[in-house]
Amino acid sequence: MKKLKIDIWAGIYNIFACVVFASSWFVIFSTAFSDAANKTNATGGASAFFYAIAWIGVVLNVLALWQSHKHNISLVGGVLGTIGSLCFGISAAMAFPAIVLLIIAIVFLFLQHPRKNSAA
Template structure:
């Protein structure tokens, strides 16, 4: 069985997304305090960046999911990746569950096991 490059690249993207999501609260709070001190408005730009990363992750994981389906590879990594990125994409309050889901997704995306056959009775 050939390994899909889209799964490998999606796994790498998910690792980067985990690091970004882990730092997002610190960046957004630091930007908010800076905005309050300097009477500027950079917080929305910082938030938009993190949300953009999350929604790019949704699209990338969905493509990996579809390619895995077409090539008879386990769908677990793609499904968990989509769910994790959607969690953060909806609200940054779900950063911790998103990070956990993405870490598990990365493992399955890199493994690329064949899907189990269904038993039809």
């Protein structure tokens, strides 16, 4: 069975996204406190970066899901990666579930087991 490069790249991107999502708590909170103290509005720009990372992850995981489907590879990694990125893309408050889902997705994206066919 051929290993798909898109699955490998999606797994690597999901590792990057986990690190970024974990740091988002500190960045968003510190920017919010700084905005409150200085009466500025920089929090929107900081959170926009994290949302962009999440939505790029959604697109990349959907592409990996589609390619896995075409090559008869298990869809679990792509599905979990898409859901994890969507969690953060919808609300940064869901960063922890997004990180957990992405870590599980990374494992399945790197394994690339053949899909079990239900129709025998």
